Amino acid sequence: MKFVLKAALLVLALCVATSTFAARAPKSAVFGSAHDFKTQLGGASYTLCNFCHVAHKFGSAPVGPGYLLWNHTLSSVASYGVYTSDSMRSTPTDLGGQLVVSNLCLSCHDGTVAINSWYEGQAAANFQPLPQGTLFMPDDTTVRDLTKQHPVNFVYPDATTAAAIGIQPAADQFSVDGNGNVPLFQGRMQCATCHDPHAGPSSGAHLFFRTFPSTPAQTLTGTSCVYCHL
Numbered sequence: 429m430k431f432v433l434k435a436a437l438l439v440l441a442l443c444v445a446t447s448t449f450a451a452r453a454p455k456s457a458v459f460g461s462a463h464d465f466k467t468q469l470g471g472a473s474y475t476l477c478n479f480c481h482v483a484h485k486f487g488s489a490p491v492g493p494g495y496l497l498w499n500h501t502l503s504s505v506a507s508y509g510v511y512t513s514d515s516m517r518s519t520p521t522d523l524g525g526q527l528v529v530s531n532l533c534l535s536c537h538d539g540t541v542a543i544n545s546w547y548e549g550q551a552a553a554n555f556q557p558l559p560q561g562t563l564f565m566p567d568d569t570t571v572r573d574l575t576k577q578h579p580v581n582f583v584y585p586d587a588t589t590a591a592a593i594g595i596q597p598a599a600d601q602f603s604v605d606g607n608g609n610v611p612l613f614q615g616r617m618q619c620a621t622c623h624d625p626h627a628g629p630s631s632g633a634h635l636f637f638r639t640f641p642s643t644p645a646q647t648l649t650g651t652s653c654v655y656c657h658l
């Protein structure tokens with residue numbers, strides 16, 4: 429009897445422990461989101477994913493990065509500036525001209541490149557459902573001056589520094605939480621640390637937010653900020 433009770437308590441404890449780990453949104457959650465350009469723009473035979481990624485870069489459009497099979501034309505803005513303050517310990521580097529994950533967001537979100545401008549969009553006749561270069565990011569959602577945004581593109585503080593400045597220490601160089609729900613990219617914090625570009629409303633996400641592991645403090649304040657800022 430005692431054993432059964434113990435086992436039941438263990439199961440209960442496991443349930444509580446696992447419920448704090450939110451799952452990653454499936455890639456299909458991009459359907460119906462603000463990033464679903466196929467639906468929004470009537471992208472005919474084009475696959476939804478191809479607005480950002482393409483499986484192969486062939487013949488007529490071999491340009492553009494191989495990184496994440498990126499298909500959206502990257503921006504040529506040379507400098508976005510970096511966030512600084514008296515208290516900030518980490519040192520962000522300027523994203524201009526780099527090939528890091530935040531630049532994939534800025535390829536649309538800095539407002540300088542049309543949404544329907546692709547590396548592999550011009551190749552086959554049936555592979556260009558939209559006229560090129562006609563649709564730009566609306567002004568109110570452009571992110572161009574990175575001196576006034578949450579800092580990105582810096583090495584996440586090591587455990588000692590994190591403890592000294594009240595930051596959730598990173599589990600490893602791939603993520604803060606150790607499960608990829610709050611990812612780091614080569615140990616760096618980027619736009620995609622907070623946002624998952626595939627997490628549409630169908631996954632319960634708002635503004636493409638990552639599913640941060642919930643903490644009691646977060647439940648009280650209702651924000652992901654206090655998951656990292658302890």
Ligand code: HEC
Nearest residue numbers: 455456458463476477479480481496529532533620624625
């Ligand atoms: C609006 C642009 C956009 C669309 C549309 C998009 N992605 Fe992504 N995808 C990104 C960006 C940006 C990243 C890098 C950030 C990250 O890792 O989440 C990424 C990363 C990925 C990754 C590697 C990281 C991971 O989370 O596994 C895979 C795999 C992926 N996308 C698959 C897909 C598939 C499949 C689709 C279509 C169902 C799709 N993407 C649609 C922008 C997009």
Ligand code: HEC
Nearest residue numbers: 462479480500532533536543566569619620623625635636
């Ligand atoms: C292919 C172009 C493209 C790429 C790449 C892209 N976005 Fe977007 N994103 C858009 C457009 C267009 C909108 C809708 C803007 C509007 O309606 O005002 C949008 C909307 C958003 C929104 C607001 C969502 C909402 O529900 O209102 C967020 C947040 C966002 N993007 C973040 C990101 C992040 C972070 C990345 C990179 C990880 C990224 N996007 C990559 C084009 C893109």
Ligand code: HEC
Nearest residue numbers: 530533534537569571577578579580618619621622623635
């Ligand atoms: C520390 C987490 C964090 C990082 C890093 C981050 N964001 Fe956000 N983002 C937020 C929050 C919180 C909001 C919603 C509140 C707000 O508008 O400030 C938001 C909102 C947005 C929106 C929607 C704005 C609107 O009003 O519709 C866009 C677009 C966006 N972010 C893009 C980006 C891009 C691009 C980057 C990288 C340069 C980035 N974010 C980095 C947390 C983050």
Ligand code: HEC
Nearest residue numbers: 513515516517518579584585593595604610621652653656
């Ligand atoms: C994934 C973890 C993470 C999330 C989520 C996050 N931050 Fe941060 N934030 C950091 C890190 C790491 C730094 C760099 C701290 C340093 O090096 O001093 C930072 C820096 C900052 C700074 C600059 C600090 C300074 O000393 O100048 C502010 C302000 C800030 N964050 C506010 C916020 C707010 C507000 C939110 C929620 C919208 C948020 N953060 C969400 C990790 C995060």
